[in-house]
Amino acid sequence: MSPLHTGATATEAFRSAFQSFPERVALVLPDGGTWTYAELHQRVQRMARYLQSLGLERQQGLAVLTGNQPEALVVIIACAWLGLRQTALHPLGAEEDQAFVLQDAGIAALVVGAQHAERGAALKARGLVRHVLSLGPSPLGEDVIAASSAFDGAELPIAAQPEDIYRITYTGGTTGRSKGVVHRHRTTLTMLLQQLAGWEWPDELRFLIATPISHAGGAMVLPTLLRGGTLVLLDKYSPEAFLRAVQQQRITATFLVPTQIYGLLDHAGLADWDRSSLQYVLYGASPIAPARLAEAIERFGPIFGQLYGQAEAPMTIAYLRRDAHDLANLERLQSCGRPLLGNQVALLDREGREVAPGEVGELCVRGPLVMEGYLNRPDATAEAFAGDWLHTGDMARCDAHGYLYLVDRAKDMVITGGFNVYSSEVEACLALHPAVAQSAVIAVPDARWGEAVAAIVQLKPGAQASEQELADFVRERKGALHAPKQVWLEAELPVTPLGKIDKKSLRARFWGQQQRQVG
Numbered sequence: 001m002s003p004l005h006t007g008a009t010a011t012e013a014f015r016s017a018f019q020s021f022p023e024r025v026a027l028v029l030p031d032g033g034t035w036t037y038a039e040l041h042q043r044v045q046r047m048a049r050y051l052q053s054l055g056l057e058r059q060q061g062l063a064v065l066t067g068n069q070p071e072a073l074v075v076i077i078a079c080a081w082l083g084l085r086q087t088a089l090h091p092l093g094a095e096e097d098q099a100f101v102l103q104d105a106g107i108a109a110l111v112v113g114a115q116h117a118e119r120g121a122a123l124k125a126r127g128l129v130r131h132v133l134s135l136g137p138s139p140l141g142e143d144v145i146a147a148s149s150a151f152d153g154a155e156l157p158i159a160a161q162p163e164d165i166y167r168i169t170y171t172g173g174t175t176g177r178s179k180g181v182v183h184r185h186r187t188t189l190t191m192l193l194q195q196l197a198g199w200e201w202p203d204e205l206r207f208l209i210a211t212p213i214s215h216a217g218g219a220m221v222l223p224t225l226l227r228g229g230t231l232v233l234l235d236k237y238s239p240e241a242f243l244r245a246v247q248q249q250r251i252t253a254t255f256l257v258p259t260q261i262y263g264l265l266d267h268a269g270l271a272d273w274d275r276s277s278l279q280y281v282l283y284g285a286s287p288i289a290p291a292r293l294a295e296a297i298e299r300f301g302p303i304f305g306q307l308y309g310q311a312e313a314p315m316t317i318a319y320l321r322r323d324a325h326d327l328a329n330l331e332r333l334q335s336c337g338r339p340l341l342g343n344q345v346a347l348l349d350r351e352g353r354e355v356a357p358g359e360v361g362e363l364c365v366r367g368p369l370v371m372e373g374y375l376n377r378p379d380a381t382a383e384a385f386a387g388d389w390l391h392t393g394d395m396a397r398c399d400a401h402g403y404l405y406l407v408d409r410a411k412d413m414v415i416t417g418g419f420n421v422y423s424s425e426v427e428a429c430l431a432l433h434p435a436v437a438q439s440a441v442i443a444v445p446d447a448r449w450g451e452a453v454a455a456i457v458q459l460k461p462g463a464q465a466s467e468q469e470l471a472d473f474v475r476e477r478k479g480a481l482h483a484p485k486q487v488w489l490e491a492e493l494p495v496t497p498l499g500k501i502d503k504k505s506l507r508a509r510f511w512g513q514q515q516r517q518v519g
Contacts, residue, residue: 006162010188010222011080014044015158017225026225027070028232028249035070037225040077042153047078049156050148054109054131058083058159061105061168063129065089065098065120066113068213068233071135071145073221075111076213083160086167087180088214092497095122097178102128104376105168105180114138160185168375169215171311180375181311188222190342190368191309194316195223198340200305201253202279205229208245208254210237211499216285219315220255229253239263243273253280255307257499258288261296262438266460275300280322282307284315286500287406287424289431289438290333297325308336308406310392312371312384316340317363317392318404334428335403336396343367345404347396352387355397360407360420363396364389395422412503414443416451419481426453426482429474435463436470440493440501444486444510455484456506458493465489 018041027035035043056062062084066072079086087105089098091113102110102123110129112120114136121140124132134140160166166185170178207224209231211217224231232249234241237260245251256264261283264270281300284307297304306320320337327333339345346354347361355361370390373381384391395408408422415421423441430439437460446452457470467487475483494502 007186008189009080009158009160009162009164009185010166010192011083011158011160011185013189013192013222013226014077014080015155017222017228021225021228024228025230027073028230029070030233030235040074041155043071043074043148044077044081045153045155046151047074047144047148048081049151050144051078051082051084051109053151056082056084056109056131058161059085059164060109061085061087061107062109062111063087063089063102063105063107064111064135064214065091065116065123066111066135066214067091067115068209068217068235069113069135070233072111072113072213073231073233074148075135075144076218080160080166081156081158083158083164085165087170088167088212088218090214090497091116091212095119099123099126099128100177101170101180102126105170109133111135111144112138112140114140162186165372169311169314179377179380182372182375183314184372186368187314187371191219191314191316192222192226194340194342194369195219196226198316198319199223199282199307200280200322201227201229204252206232206250206252206277208232208234208242208249208251210234210242210245210254210256210260211285212497216255216257216315220282239267240269243267243270243275246278247274250277252277253282254278255282255284257285258283258292259286259438259495259499259501261288262292265292265295265299266437268461270299279303280305284308284336287427289428290330291428291431292438293325293333294327294330297327306336308404309369310394312390312392313343313365313369316369317343317345317365320403324403332403335399335405337404338402339365339404343369346389347398348387348389348391352389357400358397360395360397360422363392363394363404363406365392366390412442414441414451414453416443416446416449416453416481421453421482423453426455426474426478426484429478429482430455430457430470432477433465433470433473435459435465437461437463438493438501440503440506441484442503442507442510446485452485453482454486454488454510456488456490456493458490 022038025034026037026040109131111133117138117140168180209217308318309315318337344366426441437458439457443451444454
């Protein structure tokens with residue numbers, strides 16, 4: 001492609017922020033100190049020069065295994081400057097999965113947070129990467145923080161090119177070995193423009209990152225900096241730690257996953273903290289029960305905006321505005337919003353034809369937000385891009401006003417006796433019961449019907465309800481087809497490292513080595 005039309009890089013967006021707001025506070029440190037935009041810029045340049053000194057060259061791979069610490073952001077932005085391919089290992093991931101990612105992505109250097117030194121040592125022993133470095137003092141390897149401080153902080157020329165791979169993000173591997181999702185700078189810039197234009201940012205932006213910067217939390221960094229905002233990183237999330245940070249740092253905006261919102265609502269000390277500064281709560285990454293969302297709006301105010309995306313088309317496929325979170329229209333609370341400008345969205349049947357208005361089809365998307373493809377997986381890429389659409393695997397319907405409603409993941413739909421039951425509908429019904437904190441509805445084997453609806457339920461602290469009571473509650477409101485044939489009460493539902501309910505592990509209890517025969 002001619003340079004006339006190739007566009008810019010994400011790195012230039014970082015540089016624009018540094019140049020625009022040099023004296024503003026970019027980052028609040030764990031000890032209460034701060035870095036200005038100019039100080040963050042200098043640290044990035046020193047880190048970039050240090051990484052260059054190791055012989056790392058444009059489009060080689062660098063992986064990070066860290067928590068939410070300021071120095072990790074320095075490494076990530078330095079990678080962007082040098083045109084390195086970035087890959088994040090989830091801090092709570094399994095060693096085998098992390099080793100697979102290092103090998104599959106062809107990683108040349110791994111930077112490990114000091115708190116993950118033991119895992120870093122295990123990965124180092126496998127001999128998969130040329131450089132294993134420590135983010136802080138540890139016996140693992142050279143401390144990149146100390147080593148980079150000796151280098152010049154003057155600005156380097158940007159090495160990244162518009163068509164370079166910006167990052168490779170690995171999916172959760174819920175249906176087997178995880179896949180590397182390849183994103184060029186195009187994707188990040190598209191997402192950034194849609195975030196800035198489509199989301200509802202407060203004028204005074206103090207953003208609390210309470211989810212891993214290795215995943216969704218990291219997508220909040222660049223738009224915050226481009227708006228001249230201040231970032232506050234929460235390394236270990238808990239309702240108490242979150243509320244303390246909001247009060248002490250006068251946080252105005254944040255991003256949470258639904259399980260975090262449920263935890264806040266059920267936290268006994270919620271009313272003890274000053275939350276008056278909080279103006280905007282983005283949420284997403286998994287479905288939220290409308291009844292619990294209504295409860296959140298009642299307790300926090302009309303400050304919620306829902307984002308919808310996935311690893312293959314991140315964060316900004318669709319958005320539900322704050323004013324659409326209408327307590328007088330509970331059905332609308334089930335929506336993930338309307339497509340954002342720049343995305344084409346269609347609901348397709350199994351033959352690739354658009355379904356009629358109001359009917360359920362697979363949500364498919366095309367546009368510059370979509371990934372380049374899966375690394376080293378041409379067959380999987382071809383399947384995902386069938387018919388020149390990205391097939392998200394999410395089943396959805398669309399109303400007359402253009403609002404999208406996710407009804408299930410294709411693999412989470414229960415097919416019982418030839419009828420489709422969408423787990424999200426049963427979960428939303430269970431959430432209406434005053435004793436239910438959250439639930440997971442899955443398919444279990446059934447000799448007569450092939451699959452049966454089952455529910456694993458977590459009750460609110462101090463609440464009581466029997467399994468039969470909950471099954472009857474759904475039957476009365478949704479009918480016999482949707483009523484769980486089996487209900488289990490558990491103190492806590494399993495979650496993935498990203499905070500989503502882990503339905504894969506729940507299904508494994510019942511299916512074992514047996515494959516689902518339908519769906």
